[in-house]
Amino acid sequence: MTDNTxxxxxxxxxxxxxxxxxxxxxxxxxxPLAMRARKRxxxxxxxxxxxxxxxxxxxxxxxxxASIDSLLTGDADHLAGTTAAELSRLxxxxxxxxxxxxxxxx
Numbered sequence: 686m687t688d689n690t691x692x693x694x695x696x697x698x699x700x701x702x703x704x705x706x707x708x709x710x711x712x713x714x715x716x717p718l719a720m721r722a723r724k725r726x727x728x729x730x731x732x733x734x735x736x737x738x739x740x741x742x743x744x745x746x747x748x749x750x751a752s753i754d755s756l757l758t759g760d761a762d763h764l765a766g767t768t769a770a771e772l773s774r775l776x777x778x779x780x781x782x783x784x785x786x787x788x789x790x791x
Contacts (some may be wrong), residue, residue, distance in 0.1 A: 719761035726753045732783030749779040
């Protein structure tokens with residue numbers, strides 16, 4: 686039996702994969718929900734500080750920060766089921782806020 690495939694002498698140039706952007710919501714999976722929310726809040730406040738005053742994304746980020754604050758007013762170590770569900774929904778819904786596309790190094 687003969688092998689009709691040929692080995693390429695020059696490897697094909699594959700386009701570089703963009704760097705994966707990881708936010709605190711994805712990076713903190715498995716940690717307590719209140720801790721994840723606090724880390725996400727810190728990340729959003731830092732992003733808010735970098736945005737200019739007239740940026741259209743400020744309102745969404747400010748809303749997410751205020752929502753996290755309002756949900757963490759009680760005993761954060763023993764969250765009620767409804768509070769935990771709303772906090773989880775908020776984290777998932779806001780995980781792409783303040784993300785920027787990675788720049789290519791071409």
